[in-house]
Each structure stands twice: as structure tokens, then as C-alpha cells.
Amino acid sequence: MSQSQNPVKSSEVMLISDLLETIGFSDTGHRSPARKIIETAGYTNPRKINIATDKIKLIEAYVENNFRLVCSMACAAALDQKQMRPQLRVKSQKCEFCNGSKQNKLLAKMANDLSDNNLLELLVVGGSTQSANTLNRALKHCKINVKIIDGTKRTNLKTAKILCRSADVVVIWGATQLDHTVSQVFSAAADPAKKVPVARPGLNALANAVNIHLGSTKN
Numbered sequence: 320m321s322q323s324q325n326p327v328k329s330s331e332v333m334l335i336s337d338l339l340e341t342i343g344f345s346d347t348g349h350r351s352p353a354r355k356i357i358e359t360a361g362y363t364n365p366r367k368i369n370i371a372t373d374k375i376k377l378i379e380a381y382v383e384n385n386f387r388l389v390c391s392m393a394c395a396a397a398l399d400q401k402q403m404r405p406q407l408r409v410k411s412q413k414c415e416f417c418n419g420s421k422q423n424k425l426l427a428k429m430a431n432d433l434s435d436n437n438l439l440e441l442l443v444v445g446g447s448t449q450s451a452n453t454l455n456r457a458l459k460h461c462k463i464n465v466k467i468i469d470g471t472k473r474t475n476l477k478t479a480k481i482l483c484r485s486a487d488v489v490v491i492w493g494a495t496q497l498d499h500t501v502s503q504v505f506s507a508a509a510d511p512a513k514k515v516p517v518a519r520p521g522l523n524a525l526a527n528a529v530n531i532h533l534g535s536t537k538n
Contacts, residue, residue: 332369344408346408356386357382386405386406394416396461443465443490444489444492446467466486482508483510489513489514491505
């Protein structure tokens with residue numbers, strides 16, 4: 320067999336600790352369980368400190384396919400509740416839910432705190448179509464049911480009261496696509512204890528306002 324027909328083996332190696340950091344385990348406390356996992360899978364053994372670099376993709380794929388990678392309890396709670404994969408803690412940039420996004424972290428905290436308080440019905444009045452789609456997409460796997468009211472279409476007081484009565488939290492999202500008449504109707508219909516006025520656009524503002532409201536209801 321000619322040399323060109325022989326399989327070429329990688330001669331490059333790296334520290335296993337560096338590999339684990341590369342695939343998301345930057346915290347030293349999270350590397351130990353991650354190392355045991357790749358040892359059990361047969362990619363290395365307890366005696367070794369180095370590993371071939373051509374195993375990086377294989378190990379990364381194995382970890383992603385068999386575990387839920389999350390950076391916090393809130394992000395774990397915001398993921399699909401039906402997922403049976405065990406969790407592993409990683410740096411936020413590798414988190415399956417937030418991917419290092421401040422906005423997604425705030426939404427995860429909001430969803431987790433709503434769930435912890437058994438407030439599962441969230442009514443949002445106003446906001447752009449893009450914001451509504453982003454919110455629905457971010458929270459589609461968690462326990463929170465989100466209903467979004469188009470702020471440009473008038474709703475009578477009777478309908479608004481029915482919608483607010485069935486909601487646990489009612490967000491009145493000002494500074495967005497929200498007509499004054501729609502805002503007035505839902506502000507009048509909502510129980511003050513449920514109502515969360517949001518004065519600024521953006522999901523960061525919405526999540527912050529709900530988180531502050533939930534913090535105040537605990538006191």
C-alpha cells in the first residue's frame with residue numbers, strides 16, 4: 320500500500336482541560352463532570368492530560384446530542400419540559416436557550432419566575448409583530464402560555480375584561496404599536512394587581528418590568 324493510501328492520523332494534541340473549555344465548560348467546577356462523561360464515552364481515560372485535536376468535533380457532537388447545555392436554572396426551565404436529556408452547565412455563549420444573549424437571559428428569568436409563582440397565563444397588549452414572534456419563539460417550550468393582543472385593533476371593554484380575567488399577568492406595552500384607545504380599555508379592564516405597564520419598547524424592557532413586578536408581589 321502506498322503512503323498516500325495510508326490513513327493520516329492527527330499528530331496535534333491539546334490539553335483536555337482546554338478542550339473542555341472550548342466546548343463550553345469554562346468553569347473549573349463544571350469540567351470535572353464533563354471529563355467523566357467523555358471518559359465514559361471512551362474518548363479518553365483518567366490517566367491522560369492531552370487529547371488529539373481531531374476528536375474535538377466528535378466530542379462536541381456527542382455532548383450536544385446527549386445532554387442539555389444550559390448556563391443557569393432559569394435557562395434550563397425555559398427549555399422544552401419534555402426533554403429527557405440530563406443537564407450540563409456551560410458558559411452562556413454555549414447555552415441552548417440564551418446563547419449568551421442578555422435579552423434571552425431576561426426572558427428566561429421572567430418565564431422561570433412566572434412559573435415559580437404559578438402565573439402561567441401571560442397577556443401582552445401591544446408590541447410589534449416581530450417582537451411578538453420573538454417572544455412566542457423564545458417561550459414556546461416552557462410552561463408559560465403567551466397571548467398577544469394586536470394594539471392597533473380596537474377591543475371593547477367586555478372582551479378586554481374576559482381576556483384580563485383569564486390572565487395571571489397583563490402587560491400594557493406602551494411606546495409600541497399600541498393605540499391609546501386599546502391601552503385605555505385594557506388598563507381599565509385589568510386587575511391592578513395583575514397589571515404591568517411597560518413604558519419602553521423592546522423585549523428587554525418587557526422582561527425587566529415583569530421581573531420587577533414579580534419581585535414586588537413577593538414582598
